[in-house]
Amino acid sequence: MGLEHVAVLVNPVAGGGRALGEGRRAAARFRAVGVRVELLTGAGPAETADLAAQAVSSGATELVACGGDGIVHLALQTVAGTSCTLGVIPAGTGNDIARSLGIPRKSTDQAVDLILAGPVRTIDLGRAGDRWFGAVVASGFDSRVNDRANRMTWPRGRMRYNLAIIAVLASFRPIQFRIELDDQVIEGPAMLVAVGNGPSYGGGMRICPNASMSDGRLDVTIVSRMSRAKLARLFPSVYRGRHLRYPEVLTYRSRRVEVQAPGVSAYADGELVAPLPLTCVAVPDALRVFAPAMVAPVRG
Numbered sequence: 188m189g190l191e192h193v194a195v196l197v198n199p200v201a202g203g204g205r206a207l208g209e210g211r212r213a214a215a216r217f218r219a220v221g222v223r224v225e226l227l228t229g230a231g232p233a234e235t236a237d238l239a240a241q242a243v244s245s246g247a248t249e250l251v252a253c254g255g256d257g258i259v260h261l262a263l264q265t266v267a268g269t270s271c272t273l274g275v276i277p278a279g280t281g282n283d284i285a286r287s288l289g290i291p292r293k294s295t296d297q298a299v300d301l302i303l304a305g306p307v308r309t310i311d312l313g314r315a316g317d318r319w320f321g322a323v324v325a326s327g328f329d330s331r332v333n334d335r336a337n338r339m340t341w342p343r344g345r346m347r348y349n350l351a352i353i354a355v356l357a358s359f360r361p362i363q364f365r366i367e368l369d370d371q372v373i374e375g376p377a378m379l380v381a382v383g384n385g386p387s388y389g390g391g392m393r394i395c396p397n398a399s400m401s402d403g404r405l406d407v408t409i410v411s412r413m414s415r416a417k418l419a420r421l422f423p424s425v426y427r428g429r430h431l432r433y434p435e436v437l438t439y440r441s442r443r444v445e446v447q448a449p450g451v452s453a454y455a456d457g458e459l460v461a462p463l464p465l466t467c468v469a470v471p472d473a474l475r476v477f478a479p480a481m482v483a484p485v486r487g
């Protein structure tokens with residue numbers, strides 16, 4: 188079946204402003220093959236969210252998010268649990284949700300062509316409190332880094348995070364966590380707790396490397412107490428999922444995960460959701476998304 192009514196939702200600030208041009212390019216490509224398309228972009232995230240909700244309630248059958256994980260996260264709040272299919276044009280800094288789904292990230296034309304070709308997967312989403320998420324909920328060291336980076340106005344992009352990591356690492360102390368899973372409770376000092384519907388965050392850091400978006404469960408990675416020097420050494424290994432080799436790194440799988448820790452905030456798909464405590468739940472088959480068929484399903 189062909190595309191009916193496509194709404195392209197653009198985050199104009201994503202990718203350092205690159206997303207706006209990519210959104211226009213995508214809309215032109217849809218139009219060129221006769222697809223009815225509208226380009227939506229708000230002055231801020233709240234207006235963009237309103238435009239998405241209006242588009243879907245007035246009949247858009249495909250909502251295409253153009254930008255990074257932030258705009259995909261925003262689009263999820265509208266399309267999850269509906270028959271509207273999500274498309275992704277990756278044009279942000281991290282693009283972890285697109286990465287997990289095998290959506291082309293180097294070329295807008297290829298990302299549009301995938302949508303035009305039409306393979307649709309139905310995948311799980313996570314629910315963190317009252318928000319949907321596609322990739323990872325992070326708390327602990329990484330949420331402190333996000334808090335810090337958000338307070339900085341300079342520099343931009345990746346370098347801001349690198350500086351924030353160094354600043355937070357300098358004084359970081361393990362945090363007392365309590366994590367409730369389906370069948371057990373884990374308590375103790377830890378550096379970070381990540382709850383993954385998908386495997387990666389932060390631009391390809393595979394913190395929950397075995398997470399599957401179709402197993403009806405969330406993967407939990409706990410980096411328990413270690414020295415700051417060891418945490419600094421562990422970081423680069425996360426890109427390949429090799430951190431699981433450290434004895435301090437523990438992994439679990441659960442339908443429901445409740446995370447508690449004093450004075451810690453949680454980020455979902457890179458967006459601030461709430462201070463802990465937070466309950467995350469896997470919601471099977473919550474999203475229809477244009478994505479290539481999965482090559483090697485991860486089961487556990």
Ligand SMILES: Nc1ncnc2c1ncn2[C@@H]1O[C@H](COP(=O)(O)OP(=O)(O)OP(=O)(O)O)[C@@H](O)[C@H]1O
Binds near residue numbers: 201235255256257
């Ligand atoms: N007009 C807007 N529409 C949508 N989102 C916006 C808008 N202005 C600012 N934002 C914010 O932009 C942030 C980043 O969005 P996104 O992830 O799409 O881009 P990015 O370049 O990958 O960003 P980041 O560097 O944070 O990874 C989100 O937190 C979102 O709330």
